[in-house]
Amino acid sequence: MDQVKSRTLPLSKRGMSFETFMWLFTRLTALAMYGFILVGVVGALVMGALNQMSFIEVLRWALMTNPGHVEYTNVADIAPWVSTFWRLVATGMFLTASSHGMHGVIVILDDYFAKASQRKWIRILNMLGFFIVAPIGLYVIWTA
Amino acid sequence: MGLNRNVSLKTGLQYKGQGPYLTYILHRIGGMGMAIFITLHILATFVEGRGWQIGDIINDIYISPFFQIFFIFCVLFHAINGMRITILDLFPALILHHRKAIMIEWIIFIVLYSFAVVTIITTAIGRL
Numbered sequence: 249m250d251q252v253k254s255r256t257l258p259l260s261k262r263g264m265s266f267e268t269f270m271w272l273f274t275r276l277t278a279l280a281m282y283g284f285i286l287v288g289v290v291g292a293l294v295m296g297a298l299n300q301m302s303f304i305e306v307l308r309w310a311l312m313t314n315p316g317h318v319e320y321t322n323v324a325d326i327a328p329w330v331s332t333f334w335r336l337v338a339t340g341m342f343l344t345a346s347s348h349g350m351h352g353v354i355v356i357l358d359d360y361f362a363k364a365s366q367r368k369w370i371r372i373l374n375m376l377g378f379f380i381v382a383p384i385g386l387y388v389i390w391t392a
Numbered sequence: 393m394g395l396n397r398n399v400s401l402k403t404g405l406q407y408k409g410q411g412p413y414l415t416y417i418l419h420r421i422g423g424m425g426m427a428i429f430i431t432l433h434i435l436a437t438f439v440e441g442r443g444w445q446i447g448d449i450i451n452d453i454y455i456s457p458f459f460q461i462f463f464i465f466c467v468l469f470h471a472i473n474g475m476r477i478t479i480l481d482l483f484p485a486l487i488l489h490h491r492k493a494i495m496i497e498w499i500i501f502i503v504l505y506s507f508a509v510v511t512i513i514t515t516a517i518g519r520l
Contacts (some may be wrong), residue, residue, distance in 0.1 A: 275478045282475065303511040304460065311467065316437065320455065320519070349427045356420055377431070385434045391441070 277348040284341040313338045338389045422470035457516040
């Protein structure tokens with residue numbers, strides 16, 4: 249294969265505009281979420297998921313380490329799954345995922361709504377949605 | 393500034409962007425699917441805790457195997473495709489191999505998704 253010189257500028261030469269920051273934020277939050285999922289999978293296996301849960305149940309737990317996600321499994325003792333540690337992991341995952349998602353939704357909608365006023369309302373409504381749903385999500389995580 | 397596309401919906405659907413375009417559009421469908429359904433799930437769990445039956449009804453839909461098969465498609469595809477995008481973006485020298493990366497992505501996705509679908513079905517049968 250012919251060697252083609254990369255046209256991508258390194259971050260140091262690109263400068264850190266808001267757009268570049270959000271581009272990097274999206275990638276880094278994605279990496280953080282893989283980290284949270286890995287912690288969830290390893291933790292589930294340590295707590296006996298191999299004999300008590302199916303693959304899909306482990307996956308559901310790893311995506312959000314909320315005790316409600318082991319409610320319908322064959323886990324005999326739910327106590328280790330309801331620790332403060334798992335609530336903190338769930339909080340981290342939730343805030344990372346919701347901020348990543350909020351930005352993602354704005355990026356998608358920007359492709360279909362090009363007027364400045366429409367884009368302004370997309371941002372206002374998205375942020376409003378985030379600030380309404382985020383406390384509700386945290387309440388669910390810490391009271392479940 | 394406004395949208396001024398001289399492309400009809402029919403022409404748009406016939407766009408032959410091949411593999412990269414398919415992953416691009418599925419990534420968006422998966423992302424929007426998750427944003428909508430996870431938000432609804434959070435709100436449903438909250439109102440279920442307040443004793444409202446509507447929350448219970450919505451969460452029952454989420455537990456159904458048909459919904460899980462659709463939802464896990466959104467999650468797994470978005471996660472695996474996102475991993476490819478992140479790797480290629482953070483290591484731009486690899487962009488030369490993006491078609492190979494898409495093939496590897498599909499292999500990983502098909503293996504994991506098939507396994508997930510089988511366990512969704514067997515878990516649902518086990519609960520009967």
